[in-house]
Amino acid sequence: MDKKTIYFDNAASSRMDERVLEAMKPYFFDVYAVATSEFGYSLGIEAREALDLARAKILSALGNPEGKLIFTSGSTESSNIAIKGVVRNLSGKKGKHIIVSKIEDFPVLNSAKSLERNGIKVTYLDVDKYGLVDLNQLKDSISKETILVSIQHANQEIGTIQDIKTIGEICDRNNVIFHSDATHSFMRIPFDLSKLSVDLLTVSAHTFHGPKGIGALFVREGVPVAKWIDGGFQEFDLRAGVENIPGAVGFAKAVELVTKEENETLRNLRDYLVEKIQNEIPYTTPNGHPEKRIPHNANITFHYVEGESITLHLDMKGFAVSTGSACFSKSLEASHVILGIGGDHERAHGSVRFTFGRFNKKEDVDKMVEALKEIVRQLRVISPLKGEKVR
């Protein structure tokens, strides 16, 4: 890869921090045993200790809630275990209804759709123009049949933060299990799970400079999650498979490295970018909530142009971003998030997501906006859509 790529797609993946790799290294080359061999030899004890320590550090970052943290292969697996695990355990006993929001990320949305094909009733909650779930609709949708509500903490594309405190209270009052996907909020905004009625929470290391292939699911004490991956007795007998100890150690290290100051820096960079684009490029619409949003995400529609053309031009100039355009996705479907907030296809096709991370600099933002100005101008020249005013 070209070293000069300036990466503004940190919600998709992020460059791993060298300090994370240093922390992981001993668990590849020295302590390479699995934790389950602790009764066989001492190397296993060291492995077990490393795994427990990593778990404790991440739980501490979550506010030391009462419950278990299960390591998984990432957010996708965590959300699958949470949703399918609860449904498998309760659908025969309590009811056959679950509730999710329309703008969930694919692990939650497609788990729900898969369950729907197998006879589970699913309610897809609407969101307002900023992406906020309608809490009254949530209350009205809960019935005696409802076993699970899954509503994300922060949105993957537009960054809107849901009120998981109130949602948790609503679920609690109605005796419904609440799962939240916190992939895009964990470590970027403060929250304390010990003070929230969240029963299951999905997190992942890859969004804040940790390794890929490691995530976790928090399971509150007493929440009935059926074992999804069968095999040995690892992870409290809830998720079988050889423990990814280097991954867990790297995850915990990545957690340690994020600071409040860093998140402030990311917020400033983001605000700087949005202001610069709005001042220098005409016909743009910001997507997502103006205040209730994660600090490192901006999502902007550039009207009259198509997003894949913008991303490819930016890529040729060394900048990586992503778009909600249908042309960008393998499914050729426009972003369900932008459509979910009431945007039309044109708004989705022209939407570009910028997500910031530790290695981004203000000069990079300046350079990108310079490039973007010219790219959008050129694409509008050849667009049949713009009408007389832009010509």
Place this chain on the structure above:
Amino acid sequence: MKFPYSEKVLEHFRNPRNVGSIENPDGKSTEGSPACGDMVSVYIKVDEDTKKIKDIKFESYGCASNIATGSIITELAKGKTLEEAKNISWKQASDALGGLPKIKTHCSVLAVDGLRAAIANYEEKHGLIKEKIPTTKEIVLKRLKHVMNPLAGLDLVRTNLITGVKVENGTAEVTVNLPEEHQFANNIREEIVEKLESLWDIDEVIVNFSV
């Protein structure tokens, strides 16, 4: 750096040829729609004696393969007779570009359709349709396959939105299974009218919304 497109595609994407519109074109067309994604407009000027394409321009609201195909198709068509230009296929355009990713067929085929539609528009306007086939329900439906259902990103016919077609005494009447006040109703009406009004024996297009 690595790209998902051939060098030729990238070159045409970076520097598209024959971009823009033509004032008072002899033939023009728009394929696709903003609501469903890619959109291409093609404008042609035709030499009346030789029936050769004197000038051709295109505009694109679309992804890289859409822009690149629009560009190559104008290069291929310029100077050709209408008959020759009509026969330019998607395969020829794709080959000239060094190949396109399979998933991008939909976006790139629009430019080829656009060229053919602009030529058809010229022929219809200039009374050049040799065999004057009377417009039938089938012909109307074939044309409506080029009008997108923005809700599904597929055309109106395939998504069963067309519930009635009547052709009688120069009037084409189309019924769309959507409420009149639907956000896309006006777009859809305009597109249907545009697609049908150039048919040689159609004087009036009526679009009804049935819900």
